[in-house]
Amino acid sequence: MSAAARRAALATTGVLVLLAGAEAVGRAGIAGPSWPPLSEVAAHLLDADRRATVVRAASATLASAAEGLLAGVLVAAAAAFTGLLLPPLRPGLDRLAALLHAVPVIALAPLLITTVGREATPTVVAGLGAGFVMFVAFSSGLSLGGRRSTHDDVFDALGANRVRRLLRLQLPASVPTVLDGLTLAAPAAVLGATIGEWFGAPRGLGVLIVSAMQNFQVTLLWSAAACATALSLAAYGLTTALQRAAVRRMA
Template sequence: MRQARTSRVHDGLLVTAGTVLAVAAMEGIGRSQVFGDNWPPLSQLLDVLNDPVTRPLLGRSLDATAVAAGLGLLVGTLVALAVAVLGVVVPVLRAGLDRLAAVVNAVPLIALGPLLIATVGREGSSTVIAALAVGFVMFVSITSGLDAASTAHRDVLAVLGASRTTTLLRLQLPASVPTVLDGLTQAAPAAVLGAVVGEWFGAPRGLGTLLVSTMQNFQTLLLWTAGLVAALLAMAFYGVMVALRSLLAWRFQ
């Protein structure tokens, strides 16, 4: 217990030190004008965040991206779970499903934008791309977790005459929870990235839309601020999943 507490304190100190160094570096580079006006100091970005004119715009964009990323995370996880479970229940499909997931993951997300606009529309494309960004990570995590159940436990259920479905529900799914939670910590920031990329293709609102607009209009401060907000959103998603993992993982170990 004491060792675990010491490790958490050590990790917390490292995170704090890294954050302070990153903030100091960004402020110092901006103040020194090494890159001219293209790299503003962090303090100016905070002023933009507090500006009563730009704050509502950033808030609306943040809300739209957060909703798209959250829906994408949920949809991508559920689809990955369904495909992984299908491979367990019908083993003959397992190899084909693995290859299909690899092929879908190999397609660049940005190349899917025009196709998604023609099918799901501009508003839905960000959610779909977020789900695609999440899907492969979660598929790998879930399949690995389902295979993590011990051979001895599988043999006991087989001797007792348990079906594949019973084995899945009583053994494999509970055994997969820690691995699935680890996958969610990686998938959550990917969902934010997918949502932002999806918004580049003409979404009516969102941080991705704001990034494109400010870049085209050379609004450097607002561009950096939108990027900062997107990074903070990804960190928030990651932090929520880490907290969820800490809360639930120990119950299934």
């Protein structure tokens, strides 16, 4: 058995053991009524009418997460490029990014609701979650690409300015680091969108989770949480595949 096949077998075994343990805990009632057997959660999702409710909520969450991720990437890239092209602004941008990341979402929620509205709050929270990760990734990648090398000597000899050096040298060199950041930013966007929906959004998995908690609909709660987890795992898997393909292409 190859090393890759062995790792896959061990990972599959670990997942199966975890699922079996969760099912056993639910069947035995060790954790009380708030921990149902996973088979009941699966049956809930297999029911057409109940599944439709979860799927509609997941679609809204996915849309908010995708919009927030896109906005976070664009703003982070613009901030990183500005700090690189205008070095005096770099410390201030770093501190601003750290400050926004440090503010708890629960403190930002009332401000966001009154400024951007309840419907846009999940997108903004998703963008904040993804934006900080991408800002760090862009800044680190561009810094690595800006280290002195023979390529820099060539650009110096050709009289390239900062913008041309950024577009032709530093940005391509930063692609692996940026994609590494994207593998973390995509799940963070899903989590941010779900949390942002808790504060009064009209639809989404976060709304479904809060409603299920308030009405003690345990199976629905677990179904929505499982769907949010699946979205995060799918986002991580997709961005990881993209990152590996880009690394192979640029190797």
